[in-house]
Amino acid sequence: MGLKAALSKPFAAYIHQRNQAWIQQPALAQQKIFKNLIQQSGQTVFGRDHHFKDIRSHSDYIQAVPVRDYEGLKPYFEKVKKGESNVLWPGKPIYFAKTSGTTSGTKYIPITRDSISNHINGARDALLAYVHQTGKSTFLDGKLIFLSGSPELDEVGGVKTGRLSGIANHHVPAYLRRNQLPSYQTNCIDDWETKLDAIIAETINQRMTLISGIPPWVQMYFDKITALTGKKIKDVFPDFSLFVYGGVNFEPYRAKLIESIGKPIDSIELFPASEGFFAYQNEQDDPGMLLLLNSGIFYEFIPASEYYDENPQRLTISEVETGVNYALVVSSNAGLWSYSIGDTVKFTSTNPYKVIVSGRIKHFISAFGEHVIGEEVEKALRNTMQKFTEVEVVEFTVAPYVSQTAGKSYHEWFIAFARPPHDATAFQLELDSQLRQLNVYYDDLIAGNILAPLKLTALPPDAFQRYMKDLGKLGGQNKVPRLSNDRTIADALQRMKI
Structure with a gap:
């Protein structure tokens, strides 16, 4: 010793x-x-x-x-x-x-x-x-x-x-x-x-x-x-x-x-x-x-x-x-x-x-230390939609995907579109860029190659309504959280993707 x-x-x-x-x-x-x-x-x-x-x-x-x-x-x-x-x-x-x-x-x-x-x-x-x-x-x-x-x-x-x-x-x-x-x-x-x-x-x-x-x-x-x-x-x-x-x-x-x-x-x-x-x-x-x-x-x-x-x-x-x-x-x-x-x-x-x-x-994502909150994801989506004027969004939520393999982890955005973007890849890249500008920790994780850029999963317009109905919470003041720090909602929505 x-x-x-x-x-x-x-x-x-x-x-x-x-x-x-x-x-x-x-x-x-x-x-x-x-x-x-x-x-x-x-x-x-x-x-x-x-x-x-x-x-x-x-x-x-x-x-x-x-x-x-x-x-x-x-x-x-x-x-x-x-x-x-x-x-x-x-x-x-x-x-x-x-x-x-x-x-x-x-x-x-x-x-x-x-x-x-x-x-x-x-x-x-x-x-x-x-x-x-x-x-x-x-x-x-x-x-x-x-x-x-x-x-x-x-x-x-x-x-x-x-x-x-x-x-x-x-x-x-x-x-x-x-x-x-x-x-x-x-x-x-x-x-x-x-x-x-x-x-x-x-x-x-x-x-x-x-x-x-x-x-x-x-x-x-x-x-x-x-x-x-x-x-x-x-x-x-x-x-x-x-x-x-x-x-x-x-x-x-x-x-x-x-x-x-x-x-x-x-x-x-x-x-x-x-x-x-x-x-x-x-x-x-x-x-x-x-x-x-x-x-x-x-x-x-x-x-x-x-x-x-x-x-x-x-x-x-x-x-x-x-x-x-x-x-x-x-x-x-x-x-x-x-x-x-x-x-x-x-x-x-x-x-x-x-x-x-x-x-x-408040609802948040901090699975990787990024401390992303609701105001940030809402503003990122809003700014992106201003550049993709054809897009109409019904509802959305964001969840982390923590990789258990050699692949990188990422944020997964589940968006129910009334009118989807003409170029989904370009929309996804712009959305990621907007969030990086709004949150320095998220930007650090992307720049450091610790996280992969976000993944966009498109859902049909009624996906969130069906999800809430399955829970017995359709209508009233019940809302799907904008952000989750686990995959509970994400796993349910995966079954409804386009």
Whole structure:
């Protein structure tokens, strides 16, 4: 056992013991976070606008600060982007995490000197929790791959700006940096296929022990290595023992990844976002992720069934129940205030508080990390129809196709046409182009050759009516979702294709 592996065990035990204070008193930990956030931000523009000096309780906060998404807080974000100080949090942010928007276009989420530790320590503590729980630490002596976006940063309003994974790359602890692959230069390559070839060249002969990344990106890495060597991953990297992932549901990829590796392997699920690092899996036999209640974030939970009500409940940690779908709302030392991140969670445990990510508050597709939502697919279709004026659409829905073979995965569009396009191939290509323009993550996946361009499946005009009739839901307010994150609707519609 090397020095890093040996030293990690007492450090993991120390972090585990330190975390017990807030794990055992979760409500108190959240109350302290709430009080500190309000006190520190009283003299910011946002704090003055919302009378923070008069807030004494969560009830006061609910009255003063409504739940908002990015669009709702955009006037304040724009001030920060112009270089103004003390807008949402004292001083200026040290980074903007650039992420795909919807109605707001590209979003710029602030990361402050106070909030950066949430992102970095959350990932660190996830690994240390694994060490403490399993006693396994030798992976720290080998090479670690973090498949991430480019660490090259731009500037917006004097603030360094980039993808969250690229920002995090600058904060890998010094004791791990010598183990880290790929190199900084390789990570800066923009073209994904070129970058992947360079990553393989740097890693193929190394003692890889940990690989971290979004499952479809990691699967592509594995596929290329197998094509190059003719071997399973376990034979290329015999010491590979830990897979760390987050961002998408792992289950559709699990069977293929394990088959590619050639042996079962431990894994850790993370719940990171540009808005914060919220949770991590701390036990191998429990898929629930420990919610971080002492990391600069105050949480509110809105029952998903009430989200669009005029006055939905805004529950604190002590008021939640297991098995209920909640929209996640955060206030943080990054300068986010009752910010709806769009994700929904369910608690699997309240002692300690553990969650699974149950979906998005709106219909969406994120089978591959693309976060495509209804407004985007509707606008893509509308823009395409403006160029193909002969087309009339009755109804449509979109679903992911996750390939279980050597072929690429893709989005499949099921469209019931009243009048189909004269050139279906040209229509399909334009539709794909429009969606790429609207969603940067989808564009990255296509450009990186991880996803194939979308596939169009034409349906007869009455296909959706027949589908709803079969369900006993024809008429009334029943609608087919624009987007699904599985193939339930798609498989039923396949039988009706032209």
